[in-house]
Amino acid sequence: MSAHAHPTALAHPPVSVMRITPPTRWWVIPFAELWEFRELVYFFVWRDVKIRYKQTAIGAAWAVLQPLMMMLVFSLFFGRLGNLGSDGLPYPIFYYSALLPWMYFAAALQNSTNAIVENQRLITKVYFPRLALPLSSVLSGLVDFGVSFLMFVVLMIYYQIRPTPAIIWFPAFLLLAILLALGVGLWLSAMNAIYRDVRYVLPFVVQFWLFGSPVVYPSSRVPEKWRWLYGLNPMAGVIEGFRWSLTGRGNPPGHLLLISSAMVVVVLLSGMAYFQKMETTMADVA
Amino acid sequence: MTESVIHVEGLGKRYRVGERERYFALRDVIARAFRAPFRRNGARKPKDFLWALRDVSLDVKQGEVVGLIGRNGAGKTTLLKLLSRITRPTTGFAEIHGRIGSLLEVGTGFHPELTGRENIYLSGAILGMRKREIERKKDAIVAFAEVERFLDTPLKHFSTGMQMRLAFAVAAHLEPEILLVDEVLAVGDIEFQKKCLGKMQDISRSGRTIVFVSHQMGQIRRLCERVFWIDGGQIREAGPTGKVIAAYESASLQPDANLLGDGRCFLKWSICGKANAVTDDMRDVTFHFHLRLREAVTQGHFGIAILSDAGTVMVGWGFDNIDVPAGEQELTLSVPGLPLRPAAYSLTCSIYNRGNNLTGGHLIEQWYALPPLIINTRPVSHPQDRWAGVLNIPAKFQVKPE
Numbered sequence: 001m002s003a004h005a006h007p008t009a010l011a012h013p014p015v016s017v018m019r020i021t022p023p024t025r026w027w028v029i030p031f032a033e034l035w036e037f038r039e040l041v042y043f044f045v046w047r048d049v050k051i052r053y054k055q056t057a058i059g060a061a062w063a064v065l066q067p068l069m070m071m072l073v074f075s076l077f078f079g080r081l082g083n084l085g086s087d088g089l090p091y092p093i094f095y096y097s098a099l100l101p102w103m104y105f106a107a108a109l110q111n112s113t114n115a116i117v118e119n120q121r122l123i124t125k126v127y128f129p130r131l132a133l134p135l136s137s138v139l140s141g142l143v144d145f146g147v148s149f150l151m152f153v154v155l156m157i158y159y160q161i162r163p164t165p166a167i168i169w170f171p172a173f174l175l176l177a178i179l180l181a182l183g184v185g186l187w188l189s190a191m192n193a194i195y196r197d198v199r200y201v202l203p204f205v206v207q208f209w210l211f212g213s214p215v216v217y218p219s220s221r222v223p224e225k226w227r228w229l230y231g232l233n234p235m236a237g238v239i240e241g242f243r244w245s246l247t248g249r250g251n252p253p254g255h256l257l258l259i260s261s262a263m264v265v266v267v268l269l270s271g272m273a274y275f276q277k278m279e280t281t282m283a284d285v286a
Numbered sequence: 287m288t289e290s291v292i293h294v295e296g297l298g299k300r301y302r303v304g305e306r307e308r309y310f311a312l313r314d315v316i317a318r319a320f321r322a323p324f325r326r327n328g329a330r331k332p333k334d335f336l337w338a339l340r341d342v343s344l345d346v347k348q349g350e351v352v353g354l355i356g357r358n359g360a361g362k363t364t365l366l367k368l369l370s371r372i373t374r375p376t377t378g379f380a381e382i383h384g385r386i387g388s389l390l391e392v393g394t395g396f397h398p399e400l401t402g403r404e405n406i407y408l409s410g411a412i413l414g415m416r417k418r419e420i421e422r423k424k425d426a427i428v429a430f431a432e433v434e435r436f437l438d439t440p441l442k443h444f445s446t447g448m449q450m451r452l453a454f455a456v457a458a459h460l461e462p463e464i465l466l467v468d469e470v471l472a473v474g475d476i477e478f479q480k481k482c483l484g485k486m487q488d489i490s491r492s493g494r495t496i497v498f499v500s501h502q503m504g505q506i507r508r509l510c511e512r513v514f515w516i517d518g519g520q521i522r523e524a525g526p527t528g529k530v531i532a533a534y535e536s537a538s539l540q541p542d543a544n545l546l547g548d549g550r551c552f553l554k555w556s557i558c559g560k561a562n563a564v565t566d567d568m569r570d571v572t573f574h575f576h577l578r579l580r581e582a583v584t585q586g587h588f589g590i591a592i593l594s595d596a597g598t599v600m601v602g603w604g605f606d607n608i609d610v611p612a613g614e615q616e617l618t619l620s621v622p623g624l625p626l627r628p629a630a631y632s633l634t635c636s637i638y639n640r641g642n643n644l645t646g647g648h649l650i651e652q653w654y655a656l657p658p659l660i661i662n663t664r665p666v667s668h669p670q671d672r673w674a675g676v677l678n679i680p681a682k683f684q685v686k687p688e
Binding site for chain 2: 016017018019020021022023039040042043046047050051054055121122123124125126127128280283284
């Protein structure tokens, strides 16, 4: 071919070279690429939220009703009848402050488990970093979280509990919850893409995890010498952190938090590596 | 600008046959894990693997429009998927110079619950557009798709045609330097297909590189300068469009004829001495028909018709009162040129004894001649498909000086 009849005037003069090779280096996390696709992540989140609210009759109200009803059930059975204690907080505040991160976490696991499977057609038809799917399903839960948080504010006003300076730590605990949900979500979504059994196992895992976390009881009920072991459940640190930072009651979750944070890092990094390793075969298995 | 924008070397993709099931259950994995110690190392038999693509090397230059042809399952789509990074190769490598966009399906990422407008954003983003880019092109997309009135209606209330138009409109406004397109033009009505094809021509004229998969040789002929014929995961032939398509079309047909009438009488045919039934000659054309007659034909009839893809008779000839002795014979038919548009045509011949179809003659055989006739002359009629017609007649144009 000689020179083309029409001069080329393309938008990106410095041509980038991309090399396509057999899968290697799955342990390298493509942060740069994810950043490049940040708008896609935004659109996935936007789509998830829009569709969830469009398909339900009362839409965003579910984000309030779900934790509210669970809070009532817990207050009645575990609080009144079971007398499990609440570190001196009113039961509704005690449970709701834990249900905030817990409901977010449970929903994020649910959504990210299905993220790859539900978007299978996309995966086999177009390229984007597959990490964008579980990432966006974890992020889209934040909208519901925000709505249910408003209800918490109402409860705080009703029970006349004033936030203390501890509240400045709240964003850090929220971040911890997001990172944990992402880490576990990465494991689950990649596993579910290959072994569909995961989604049947998940409800039980979530149930057990709920009772293994300080949602219906305070972690002060756990014997001191087992506390470190308890911290290996990273949700323990997250939930205690939420309660402490939002209400200002009790002690900051020092050691517990340290162990939980370390666990979050472990889960997140291993989840990313596992996801990346499976990513190369996702379009083939689908 | 003759540098390669796509450089592929030794590219191969192997699938494990077991993985071709939709997914495996945990129970299989557990079972396998238990069985593993009792199996000899490396006991996996080679037949467990399937090479969808093997040792493919090719180069595509800046601004070229290249076609990929081949039967279903030959590996065309696998190649596109490898180039667009949807799946990763097993061997070899590819180098892509520039922004790449792929269009493997019309309507990728559409969601029925979202409105037309919302789907433009979603699909655009999924195909690789920036938000600002989508905002800039939104009006053009809507105009192209002709769906202005339904922009705020959920997609599920769109007709299939409208969905297709919108989907293609989004994809057509992608502006990558390299565009990979898989058989997407096979959908929609004729008008829509023409519009899409026109848009593709515009894209190629703006200097972009296109790799195009199609089973419709007409589309390939119109769009592509060069064609790769992929067969069994490998490149079987590469070269100028006409040449490769001709080879592909004559090979992809089984030497087996449909028969009507008494029985096998026609044996084979050729054109201008070429057994593969391809002609690239604009002028004299001679058909040769070889047949074996059990009985002599007296006052019989020989008919022949050339039919288009759609079954329209392009031209037919009939000869009455013919006499042919029994035994192996050769009939020839000469025409001073066959000015049909380059394409594959089917050929039907019939031979009658003692009369023709109208006068109560006896049909010895009607033969759908195989291989089909392939006209591979240079297209000389109107460059726009819409006005090119069915004939291919060279014309001289001049303005008389006053």
